[in-house]
Amino acid sequence: MALERSDVEKVAHLARLKIEDNDIPEYTRNLSSILELVNQMQSVDIEGTDPLAHPLDATQRLRHDEVTESNQREHFQQNAPATEAGLFLVPKVIE
Amino acid sequence: MHNKTIAELAKGLADGDFSSVELTRHFLGRIDALDSQYNSFITVTPEQALAQAKAADETRASGHAKALTGVPMAHKDIFCTNGVLTTCASKMLANFVAPYDATVVSNFNHAGMVSLGKTNMDEFAMGSSNENSYFGAVKNPWDLKAVPGGSSGGSAAAVAARLAPGATGTDTGGSIRQPAAFCGITGLKPTYGRVSRWGMVAYASSLDQGGPMARTAEDCALMLNEMAGFDPKDSTSLKKSVPDYTEGLDQPLSGLRIGLPKEYFGKELSAEMSDAIMASVKEFEKLGATIQEISLPNTMLAIPSYYIIAPAEASSNLSRFDGVRYGYRCENPENLEDLYKRSRGEGFGKEVQRRILVGTYALSEGYYDAYYRKAQRIRRLIQQDFLNAFNEVDLIMGPTTPTPAFDLGSNSDDPVQMYMEDIYTLAVNLAGLPGISVPAGQINGRPVGLQILAGHFKESQLLNAAHQFQKATNWHQLAPSSGE
Numbered sequence: 001m002a003l004e005r006s007d008v009e010k011v012a013h014l015a016r017l018k019i020e021d022n023d024i025p026e027y028t029r030n031l032s033s034i035l036e037l038v039n040q041m042q043s044v045d046i047e048g049t050d051p052l053a054h055p056l057d058a059t060q061r062l063r064h065d066e067v068t069e070s071n072q073r074e075h076f077q078q079n080a081p082a083t084e085a086g087l088f089l090v091p092k093v094i095e
Numbered sequence: 096m097h098n099k100t101i102a103e104l105a106k107g108l109a110d111g112d113f114s115s116v117e118l119t120r121h122f123l124g125r126i127d128a129l130d131s132q133y134n135s136f137i138t139v140t141p142e143q144a145l146a147q148a149k150a151a152d153e154t155r156a157s158g159h160a161k162a163l164t165g166v167p168m169a170h171k172d173i174f175c176t177n178g179v180l181t182t183c184a185s186k187m188l189a190n191f192v193a194p195y196d197a198t199v200v201s202n203f204n205h206a207g208m209v210s211l212g213k214t215n216m217d218e219f220a221m222g223s224s225n226e227n228s229y230f231g232a233v234k235n236p237w238d239l240k241a242v243p244g245g246s247s248g249g250s251a252a253a254v255a256a257r258l259a260p261g262a263t264g265t266d267t268g269g270s271i272r273q274p275a276a277f278c279g280i281t282g283l284k285p286t287y288g289r290v291s292r293w294g295m296v297a298y299a300s301s302l303d304q305g306g307p308m309a310r311t312a313e314d315c316a317l318m319l320n321e322m323a324g325f326d327p328k329d330s331t332s333l334k335k336s337v338p339d340y341t342e343g344l345d346q347p348l349s350g351l352r353i354g355l356p357k358e359y360f361g362k363e364l365s366a367e368m369s370d371a372i373m374a375s376v377k378e379f380e381k382l383g384a385t386i387q388e389i390s391l392p393n394t395m396l397a398i399p400s401y402y403i404i405a406p407a408e409a410s411s412n413l414s415r416f417d418g419v420r421y422g423y424r425c426e427n428p429e430n431l432e433d434l435y436k437r438s439r440g441e442g443f444g445k446e447v448q449r450r451i452l453v454g455t456y457a458l459s460e461g462y463y464d465a466y467y468r469k470a471q472r473i474r475r476l477i478q479q480d481f482l483n484a485f486n487e488v489d490l491i492m493g494p495t496t497p498t499p500a501f502d503l504g505s506n507s508d509d510p511v512q513m514y515m516e517d518i519y520t521l522a523v524n525l526a527g528l529p530g531i532s533v534p535a536g537q538i539n540g541r542p543v544g545l546q547i548l549a550g551h552f553k554e555s556q557l558l559n560a561a562h563q564f565q566k567a568t569n570w571h572q573l574a575p576s577s578g579e
Contacts, residue, residue: 015455018440033511038399051471055287055527060330079421091430
């Protein structure tokens with residue numbers, strides 16, 4: 001299945017990924033060949049076969065609704081690119 | 096000292112032949128002297144290692160030493176290490192100092208092991224050659240023109256070159272077993288859910304599994320004893336008691352039933368590879384095992400199924416890297432969307448971007464059923480193949496890879512060709528099974544790996560078979576001359 005340049009641009013936007021203009025042709029080719037590879041799946045009859053999400057079909061455990069972690073905001077925010085008064089700073093969102 | 100296995104080093108420490116500080120200095124000295132030719136470490140932590148070694152010696156002096164107290168090791172740079180750079184070999188995390196330890200890391204700390212540093216890898220564990228690292232490719236100690244395999248290529252190269260006696264790895268589609276094969280060491284991917292994923296940077300959460308990489312099966316058993324176990328912090332961790340994996344190593348193999356999947360010996364396998372694997376299988380026959388041909392009819396479907404499931408889960412997992420809370424942020428963002436897009440565009444390498452794009456496409460509106468859901472259904476067919484086979488045989492054997500290590504730069508232009516390299520390893524992750532790669536020969540000076548697979552939670556059986564094989568052969572004892 002051959003993708004168009006516009007498909008790649010759309011997917012890149014959905015993924016919030018800025019890709020360089022001159023990389024788009026290569027990505028378009030790569031993605032098309034990957035999709036061609038995975039399209040081998042489409043001819044397989046999987047009627048009545050349930051999807052497998054966890055290899056041992058385990059279900060997600062729930063824990064008791066109790067506080068287990070202490071507040072380590074300052075510690076964790078040491079890795080943040082920009083903070084102020086305990087908040088993460090981003091460019092202005094509301095004009 | 097560096098030619099000793101973990102088991103031998105543990106005994107030497109217990110007998111007082113050397114201290115952990117001496118041992119740690121020795122390995123740090125080797126890394127310092129030799130690693131410039133391999134690039135197997137991203138971060139070396141000498142001060143922390145020597146502090147841990149000193150503490151280990153004190154623990155021993157006070158009579159409280161455990162099995163591996165004071166033995167040095169290295170961690171793949173995908174495991175969070177408190178206060179130490181944890182980059183995942185990405186520009187995105189090049190400045191990330193983990194604020195906590197992964198469960199695997201704290202397990203090894205608790206065991207008294209000494210961490211020498213963090214090993215190189217393919218960025219976010221995506222790759223089969225270790226060429227996708229922001230910190231440069233790793234070289235194979237057996238031949239510096241060859242790749243070490245990936246994604247745990249730094250761990251494999253460090254162990255092969257005797258820069259560390261053992262290392263952690265992670266395996267999503269072969270990332271422990273394939274580099275172990277290429278570098279002539281032993282690498283075990285445990286059953287999904289056996290080893291905690293907490294603090295291990297997520298790639299494809301339904302496939303990722305951490306495991307040990309060392310020179311022998313016995314060393315892998317010793318390491319797995321410390322790594323494995325239920326972790327309430329990992330929601331997919333399984334509540335199952337951990338046996339002593341060294342206990343069954345010496346069981347005889349008489350009566351063991353080994354299956355050889357006919358699909359693993361097709362035309363993509365060279366005659367030389369096939370000969371090396373069949374010679375190894377003969378060794379098992381001599382040890383009393385019986386050999387039979389089996390069939391895993393959906394083998395070829397593992398590639399398309401994997402290359403939907405893994406990128407889909409990756410695109411979701413990697414959405415957390417947004418330039419806001421930690422990691423790389425672009426310069427002078429115009430607005431929030433520009434911040435997200437440029438931080439991610441500049442912070443991720445090409446293979447990571449490709450997989451995010453494929454995954455986003457596969458999960459986008461209108462395609463979910465045709466791709467992700469379909470791939471998950473095929474995943475069940477693949478698992479069923481294995482479960483059927485394990486009704487007839489105890490273990491499955493075959494090559495870990497279609498060829499020995501390929502040359503650096505030979506495959507990287509064509510992602511699909513690169514994905515084909517993973518044909519024998521991917522299906523094992525889809526089925527959640529344990530698998531081990533053991534050194535089983537050499538072709539033109541490059542190691543060959545034999546892959547052994549067992550049913551869920553049968554790691555002991557794998558380690559037993561691998562250990563008996565290693566008692567009968569010496570491939571695992573060969574050392575590359577570049578490390579002398």
